[in-house]
Amino acid sequence: MNEERKGLKEKITNSDIWKSIFRHGYENTGRRYTLQILQNVWLHLHPPRISRHALNFRFTWCMGGITFLMFLVTAVTGVLLMFYYRPVAEYAFRDVQALEFDIPFGMLLRNMHRWAAHGMVISVMLHMFRVFLTGSYKKPREFNWAVGVILLLITFFLSFTGYLLPWDQLAYWAVTVGTNMARATPVLGHEGPFTPTDIVTQANDVRFALLGGTIVGPSTLLRFYILHCVAVPLVASLLMALHFWRVRKDGGISGPL
Amino acid sequence: MEHFLALVSKPDNVPILAMLFLIPYFMWLAYKQARQTDRAGVPSDAALNDKVYVWPYLCRNEFVCAIIIMLVLGVWSIMIDAPLEEPSDPAKTPNPSKAPWYFLALQEMLVYFDPWIAGVVLPGFIIAGLIAIPYIDINPKGKGYYTIKERPFALAVFSFGFIILWIVLMIVGTFLRGPGWNIFMPWQYWDPHKIVPLTNVNLSYLFGIRDDTTANFFGFAVVAGYFALGPIFYFWKYKTSRFLQELGLVRYVIVSFLFLSMVALPIKMILRLALNIKYVWVSPWFNI
């Protein structure tokens, strides 16, 4: 019976039709496994082999990977949202409304983008907590921890710049409150300590540079839109590439050795 | 109560509700593994040199994990709609005005410190302190595994900062702060006209100092004295503590300064809540 089945299998896999579809078989060897990683553009940042404990969910909580997944989801849904959204004060709110009521699956798209962004903030904080608890920032991973801290800030900033875009009361006042702190920057904010108030005023301090005005207004919307959709994701992608590369160069996931 | 329920059911607050479960769960998970290591010792070399192929073992895990997370995200996105309130109106300030949830710990600090400290200096210290961690923590143990016994101080400080000063303050800011940024318990009615008597006084006033210049010097002395605790401890313990000798002066200065700055927040909170202290140091240029 077994012999028969093997014969049949061989007959099928040796047939011209089969071979025209599948160029070669799948070898069950270490060489094959290694090549699978090395030859794949998406996977090649992985090392071919890792220590067994790095697979353990209880060790990494998967939080770094989940953060990256959330970033990818926001990138894809974000591009789709950009087709329907105009960062102009007259249109922004109505475009978001249109997404909710007129555009097929617009609401789902918007929900996924927003919840993935929130998910990313949660998972990046938990990732940092895990890395601390396992002491994984210790030599030789000091620098990658520092890259991580910058990524943490970038994640907050990505989320914060996106928060303004619906241009509703929630967005407007959350960003007003959030950017009000910049008024009080020492020296550079017009209400900060040690500020030379005859030079630094409401119309040229750091808050003005961030908002493009003295209050949150149309130019703030455009600024935050460009930061949110172009500048910050670009920096984030570059730093993530650096982060992953360093995870590997620093000897893979940390372990007790 | 209805205001509290409205807050809890706000779609944007779902992440905080999720964290109420996630944080205790992961703390428990870490604690369990730490206790195991602390009892049984760190796994031996032989058990660790065990390597596996990334394809298929890791890739399979990543794939399954991604599918599960996408399912959760999918269900979340189908069930709960992203909020959209009225169009923005610069003339209509909501009360309370809240920053996004992940900044509420920072906004909470504004209650206790002036904006330049709460909004600029302390966040700057948090960032600098986080980046400094690997360079000031010279304990070579506890790298790559969960443990409590081998690094109790580092774990205590970081967990206090993360759990209490970041997560708990965030939750307080989200659920308990109402109109006028006053604290409202879940069962209390959100009275926008609630009058809170402003009886806060400065520390110098409490000590009977009425003159501004004296108060300035007094405040300076208190703050300087507080940060002098660092050097005092150093010179007191240096001779007998091998740890301090290994740490070195530069690292010690950074550690003690960051540590005292962090602890200053709960101290100021207690001073404000228990003794109604407004400022510790009032100077012509700034107040602390």
Ligand code: HEM
């Ligand atoms: C956008 C944000 C981030 C992404 C996408 C990311 C992604 C990752 C991934 C996929 C790993 C592999 C191990 C794991 O999943 O735990 C990792 C490891 C690591 N991450 Fe991150 N990370 C981010 C932010 C951070 C932050 C905020 C920190 C710390 C402040 C950090 C520090 C580290 C360190 C030190 C490692 C090595 C851990 C080890 O060897 O055990 N990362 N990161």
